[in-house]
Amino acid sequence: MSTRRGDAVKFARDHMDEYLSSLKKLVEIPSISTFPENQNDIQRAASELAYQMEMAGMQNVKIIPTQGHPVVYGEDLSAGPEKPVVLVYGHYDVQPVDPLELWETPPFEPQVKGDYLVGRGTSDMKGQVLAALSAYHAIRKTQEIPVNVKFVVEGEEEIGSPHFRAFVEKHVDLLKSDISLNPDAGMMAPHLPTIVYALRGLAFFELLVYGPSHDLHSGVFGGVIHNPAQVLCEFIAGLHDQNGTVTLPGFYDRVKPLPDWEKQELSRLPLGEEVLLEQTGAPALWGESEFNFAERIGARPTLEVNGLYSGFIGQGSKTIIPAYAMAKISCRLVPEQNPHEVHQQFLQHLKNVMPPTVRWELKYLGGGNPCMTDIRHPANQALASALETVWGIRPVYKREGGSVPVVGDFKNFLGIESILTGFGLPDDRIHSPNEHLHLPTWKKGIEALIHFFFNLAEQEGLKH
Amino acid sequence: MSTRRGDAVKFARDHMDEYLSSLKKLVEIPSISTFPENQNDIQRAASELAYQMEMAGMQNVKIIPTQGHPVVYGEDLSAGPEKPVVLVYGHYDVQPVDPLELWETPPFEPQVKGDYLVGRGTSDMKGQVLAALSAYHAIRKTQEIPVNVKFVVEGEEEIGSPHFRAFVEKHVDLLKSDISLNPDAGMMAPHLPTIVYALRGLAFFELLVYGPSHDLHSGVFGGVIHNPAQVLCEFIAGLHDQNGTVTLPGFYDRVKPLPDWEKQELSRLPLGEEVLLEQTGAPALWGESEFNFAERIGARPTLEVNGLYSGFIGQGSKTIIPAYAMAKISCRLVPEQNPHEVHQQFLQHLKNVMPPTVRWELKYLGGGNPCMTDIRHPANQALASALETVWGIRPVYKREGGSVPVVGDFKNFLGIESILTGFGLPDDRIHSPNEHLHLPTWKKGIEALIHFFFNLAEQEGLKH
Numbered sequence: 001m002s003t004r005r006g007d008a009v010k011f012a013r014d015h016m017d018e019y020l021s022s023l024k025k026l027v028e029i030p031s032i033s034t035f036p037e038n039q040n041d042i043q044r045a046a047s048e049l050a051y052q053m054e055m056a057g058m059q060n061v062k063i064i065p066t067q068g069h070p071v072v073y074g075e076d077l078s079a080g081p082e083k084p085v086v087l088v089y090g091h092y093d094v095q096p097v098d099p100l101e102l103w104e105t106p107p108f109e110p111q112v113k114g115d116y117l118v119g120r121g122t123s124d125m126k127g128q129v130l131a132a133l134s135a136y137h138a139i140r141k142t143q144e145i146p147v148n149v150k151f152v153v154e155g156e157e158e159i160g161s162p163h164f165r166a167f168v169e170k171h172v173d174l175l176k177s178d179i180s181l182n183p184d185a186g187m188m189a190p191h192l193p194t195i196v197y198a199l200r201g202l203a204f205f206e207l208l209v210y211g212p213s214h215d216l217h218s219g220v221f222g223g224v225i226h227n228p229a230q231v232l233c234e235f236i237a238g239l240h241d242q243n244g245t246v247t248l249p250g251f252y253d254r255v256k257p258l259p260d261w262e263k264q265e266l267s268r269l270p271l272g273e274e275v276l277l278e279q280t281g282a283p284a285l286w287g288e289s290e291f292n293f294a295e296r297i298g299a300r301p302t303l304e305v306n307g308l309y310s311g312f313i314g315q316g317s318k319t320i321i322p323a324y325a326m327a328k329i330s331c332r333l334v335p336e337q338n339p340h341e342v343h344q345q346f347l348q349h350l351k352n353v354m355p356p357t358v359r360w361e362l363k364y365l366g367g368g369n370p371c372m373t374d375i376r377h378p379a380n381q382a383l384a385s386a387l388e389t390v391w392g393i394r395p396v397y398k399r400e401g402g403s404v405p406v407v408g409d410f411k412n413f414l415g416i417e418s419i420l421t422g423f424g425l426p427d428d429r430i431h432s433p434n435e436h437l438h439l440p441t442w443k444k445g446i447e448a449l450i451h452f453f454f455n456l457a458e459q460e461g462l463k464h
Numbered sequence: 465m466s467t468r469r470g471d472a473v474k475f476a477r478d479h480m481d482e483y484l485s486s487l488k489k490l491v492e493i494p495s496i497s498t499f500p501e502n503q504n505d506i507q508r509a510a511s512e513l514a515y516q517m518e519m520a521g522m523q524n525v526k527i528i529p530t531q532g533h534p535v536v537y538g539e540d541l542s543a544g545p546e547k548p549v550v551l552v553y554g555h556y557d558v559q560p561v562d563p564l565e566l567w568e569t570p571p572f573e574p575q576v577k578g579d580y581l582v583g584r585g586t587s588d589m590k591g592q593v594l595a596a597l598s599a600y601h602a603i604r605k606t607q608e609i610p611v612n613v614k615f616v617v618e619g620e621e622e623i624g625s626p627h628f629r630a631f632v633e634k635h636v637d638l639l640k641s642d643i644s645l646n647p648d649a650g651m652m653a654p655h656l657p658t659i660v661y662a663l664r665g666l667a668f669f670e671l672l673v674y675g676p677s678h679d680l681h682s683g684v685f686g687g688v689i690h691n692p693a694q695v696l697c698e699f700i701a702g703l704h705d706q707n708g709t710v711t712l713p714g715f716y717d718r719v720k721p722l723p724d725w726e727k728q729e730l731s732r733l734p735l736g737e738e739v740l741l742e743q744t745g746a747p748a749l750w751g752e753s754e755f756n757f758a759e760r761i762g763a764r765p766t767l768e769v770n771g772l773y774s775g776f777i778g779q780g781s782k783t784i785i786p787a788y789a790m791a792k793i794s795c796r797l798v799p800e801q802n803p804h805e806v807h808q809q810f811l812q813h814l815k816n817v818m819p820p821t822v823r824w825e826l827k828y829l830g831g832g833n834p835c836m837t838d839i840r841h842p843a844n845q846a847l848a849s850a851l852e853t854v855w856g857i858r859p860v861y862k863r864e865g866g867s868v869p870v871v872g873d874f875k876n877f878l879g880i881e882s883i884l885t886g887f888g889l890p891d892d893r894i895h896s897p898n899e900h901l902h903l904p905t906w907k908k909g910i911e912a913l914i915h916f917f918f919n920l921a922e923q924e925g926l927k928h
Contacts, residue, residue, distance in 0.1 A: 220865050221865070232697070284690075286690035307782070309773060
């Protein structure tokens with residue numbers, strides 16, 4: 001270990017108690033973004049975070065108002081214009097705590113229990129934000145920083161970041177960077193440092209099938225009127241084959257087969273049948289038999305029925321032919337699919353197959369592009385090397401099945417890639433009672449981020 | 465026309481204003497069975513009807529309490545034990561009147577407008593009950609009655625007759641008869657007297673398909689978990705073929721092909737495409753192409769989705785794999801199908817086709833057997849002849865698509881057939897604002913029922 005990074009790592013190790021205290025202070029503030037009654041706590045959490053950024057040595061720290069909850073910003077550009085700028089993304093808001101009675105300790109009175117710090121937001125993601133801030137602090141207190149850093153920490157992630165895109169668009173100059181680090185993605189297991197290099201996109205639809213102008217008596221008209229609920233079911237049934245492959249024409253046109261190296265990387269992920277059955281409670285797994293679980297979740301597009309409604313759904317019976325039927329249908333997309341093209345495919349398919357006995361309407365409710373960062377990208381290499389230094393094992397590479405809108409926003413407005421990692425674990429109970437943070441992993445994470453900042457400074461080809 | 469029946473018809477013609485006044489008095493009472501606040505009106509309507517029965521000359525008139533609204537009963541057995549007994553069924557309760565603002569005249573202030581009497585319950589079915597009572601009155605006031613009659617008029621038909629079955633079971637001796645006349649079935653058109661000789665049965669199910677133990681994030685698990693909403697849709701899609709024929713194995717095993725004479729009778733029904741499109745507002749008709757509309761509605765069994773639910777059905781989008789999906793499914797059955805056998809067919813089919821990736825549950829929510837009275841039954845012949853005498857045209861024979869539970873109850877507990885007719889018209893707006901009764905048709909109906917009672921007395925083979 002070079003002396004410079006060695007000094008920072010030693011400093012961090014000597015100050016872990018202090019970093020933990022700072023994290024507890026932040027966790028003590030119930031910054032639940034969804035409840036109006038926590039508005040004041042949101043402000044307090046933003047202030048506390050801004051204060052900690054100041055104390056760590058950052059400049060230009062400010063709490064920037066939005067149409068919703070404020071964004072906390074800080075920077076340290078003292079590495080100079082020759083060095084890259086890394087933009088650390090995070091959020092300081094948290095999920096609600098219901099059901100409160102299931103918490104073993106109060107959610108906003110963080111306590112160390114064995115290897116864990118228990119409390120709402122410890123893992124998701126105040127702990128992750130403070131890991132990055134602590135890594136910065138440890139370097140800053142021991143030497144000149146090797147790369148420029150910016151922190152941008154929003155307060156609305158848990159409610160879908162309704163104002164963050166507009167914020168990014170408005171503050172392009174302030175946020176200008178060469179790469180973004182998003183530590184909200186977590187690890188697959190304590191011994192498996194993880195890099196997320198791809199995210200699925202999304203296209204969300206509402207399909208309405210209209211039959212008669214009003215609910216009909218099924219005795220009086222059953223047999224001569226096409227039931228729109230039946231038509232909807234028949235349409236949906238035609239969207240998958242027996243193998244679970246989507247049959248919407250054109251859907252896979254842009255989906256590339258996985259190269260062998262990527263298949264090999266994905267096969268390292270501990271996504272076994274037993275784990276998935278336990279996490280879901282499903283009676284059995286399902287899906288495209290020619291792909292393994294990690295590929296099905298991360299590297300294959302899917303089509304899901306998210307909601308169904310028609311007619312009478314109360315207790316008991318009502319013998320009607322419903323006037324209409326509705327389905328919410330969404331697709332998870334992989335590179336190089338895009339939601340607008342899928343929308344067109346849906347429209348065309350409906351035109352082709354819907355019978356003249358019903359009318360239909362397809363509403364496009366939104367979507368986002370899939371994202372992928374080359375795992376050979378210099379920043380990914382810097383991160384991979386940092387993780388390997390600390391854990392002693394090459395990190396696993398994961399394609400995330402979900403979508404992280406901020407990654408697309410940074411790509412669109414700032415022109416930068418995001419690299420995703422984090423030090424939360426699958427059993428951290430985020431969004432649930434007794435959320436906790438595994439402290440040994442968190443401490444390793446702080447060390448790894450110190451290495452990451454140094455590694456970044458040494459990478460070629462990162463500066464825009 | 466024989467003198468005896470001629471006297472009664474003349475008497476009726478001379479007293480039509482009186483019969484209309486009696487009907488108005490009954491219509492003035494808002495006997496809405498579904499609202500607790502009309503409880504008192506229900507009692508008043510029962511009393512008024514009992515009074516009118518007494519005045520007409522019936523004996524043993526009584527208002528019999530049930531667990532719900534009371535039943536009005538009256539009889540005249542003066543024709544003697546050698547003559548048959550006809551049991552006239554009716555109901556004195558009515559539907560609610562909302563939306564009140566769409567009524568052109570107050571619903572419970574019956575007014576004659578041209579050929580119509582306007583008011584709630586005029587057609588459904590206070591007018592029909594009084595047509596039968598007036599026919600009885602006209603005979604009774606001119607001579608000895610030719611057949612024994614019993615009237616049983618309930619107060620809960622519009623809320624599904626929840627206590628009438630128990631009432632029939634409890635009063636088997638009181639209701640003992642040879643045939644029942646049910647004048648609640650109406651006519652196809654003013655010039656087309658109609659006899660309903662068959663009713664479809666019903667089997668009602670709720671099907672639940674369970675997938676994961678809780679709603680899952682479709683990004684995190686989409687691709688490896690079978691979506692229960694998709695599975696439900698695929699199951700439903702497999703219940704019909706392209707032609708609209710039900711594909712549930714065994715469903716048609718007991719369905720007999722229609723004999724030519726019956727096809728011919730049904731082809732006389734004015735069930736044209738234009739009429740059906742106008743009544744339903746559907747963009748096009750549908751169904752088994754080898755059967756005409758009347759056959760599809762009355763003589764063919766059907767399977768309908770009455771309701772669908774799964775996952776998220778609010779505004780906007782929520783990217784979940786739902787934990788479960790539900791469908792309400794009912795079948796209209798024709799002779800000789802029965803609901804319990806169809807239930808078994810469903811269970812067997814589910815066992816055969818449902819994948820092991822989901823769990824399922826089928827709830828049987830109830831049903832009833834189909835009914836059919838031979839159109840050559842003496843009572844049907846008595847009615848047909850009566851209708852033809854008055855209208856100068858042979859009546860049309862209709863298979864009703866819906867179910868009338870009282871017909872099955874009379875069959876089960878009293879061992880008697882029902883014959884169904886009536887003098888309401890399709891555009892009477894029953895259950896809707898501005899319900900009305902076509903008075904020329906109603907008056908013809910009174911005359912026809914006079915002939916019916918005389919014809920019954922002359923039929924052989926009716927007496928049990």
